[in-house]
Amino acid sequence: MKNVIMILLDGTRQDRIELSKELSLIAKEGIYFSNMITAAPYTVASMHAILSGIYPTKNGVNAYYNMLKFKKESCKTLPEYLKSYGYYTFADIGNDSYIPHQGFDKVSVYDVYKDDLIKRHTDVIKGISKSKPFFIFCHYDKIVANLIVNVAKKHTDFSEEYFNNKEKNIKRYNNYLKEAGIYAKEILNSLKAEGLSKDTIVIFFSDHGISNGEKVGEKMYGSFLYDYTLKVFSIIYCPEKNSKTITHQTRTIDLMPTILDLLNIPLDKDHEKVQGKSLIPFIEEKENEDRIAFCETGGLNGPWPSPKKHNVKAIRYKNWKLIYNMTPDTKEVYDLKEDPLETNNLAGKGLTKEKELWHLLKKESKTEWIPEHI
């Protein structure tokens, strides 16, 4: 069996990857999913969805306050699958609540403000036993940590100083992103030095993006569902697979079934049905349509905080998006091809597209609502 390493570049925006020469090169050499949408724009909900392949509504972690309510009896995680196939499973993360622990042999937590993550994670790779296949999950949390100190602690979600200095915000963010690129390159170098490249599937990915001051009311992430926090990416390095860029819309919940598919591990029918689908058909050019992406959140701050229950839901499909803000009961509809910055709200203008998206949103957000007998 091949080893698997997942590298979470927390808070990396897909639209900035090209600014890092290291990440650009990694994207060029791997299988790059450039149009991937997260299930939720904050780490706790996003990562539980990614490691289970199941949307927050069904896996239980569907609010900041529900971070401990993962349905561990019914939702089987990626490390649980791998452990049952003889893998050693290990995670090194910035906070113990970011991921479900089910299936991990060991989870360690670092201090992002003190530890050198390049040294720490390359040491993990150097020290791992090669006697059995392994699954390593490494979390790079420096982008978010730096922004917590320099943005979250200094500004509110409505701070004029922050929202009137967008260029400064962008420059600050881009510098942190470049450091993430150097980290990613060092991880790959370490794998090569250890002779593991040919036997290891490496996945670089992001769980959510981060605001640079695009919309007043959200200084970081987790309150709204605009593309600057929803649009993420994944780069898969897989021995025996050629490099490729896939621009069709995919979802972060597709990563878990993709990894299992690459390892020929079947999904378990005794557990909650995985909602993500393998991305291999895209790699083999057997699928060439956007997938429907459903997303949800409930902010800790912002204009309508809802940390106990998600109150913002969205559907994104074929370059259109509908956002439903449940608390003020408002809709937003955007033509993302014509209006990628989501500034021209087309809701309530009689578009057939709005009806289609509304129907899709209801269907995707309450799939269990549809009677089974039809």
Place this chain on the structure above:
Amino acid sequence: MEIKIKEEIVKELKERIESTNEFENMEEYVNHILEQVVERLKNENKEDKEEQVYSKEDEEKIKEKLKNMGYLD
């Protein structure tokens, strides 16, 4: 109570009744579907209520975790 059902839906349901042999007529089939819907709605409401119940201890624990993540002061 009389409810009008769209023709295309009636057509689909009729075909389904004929192919499965599980239901005597349209009324029985429609009632069966609606029973499922009502049951699901009850469960959803129950789940929603359960999700919103937090003990003081739970709430403090979560707040502490959010502080450690840097989200709360």
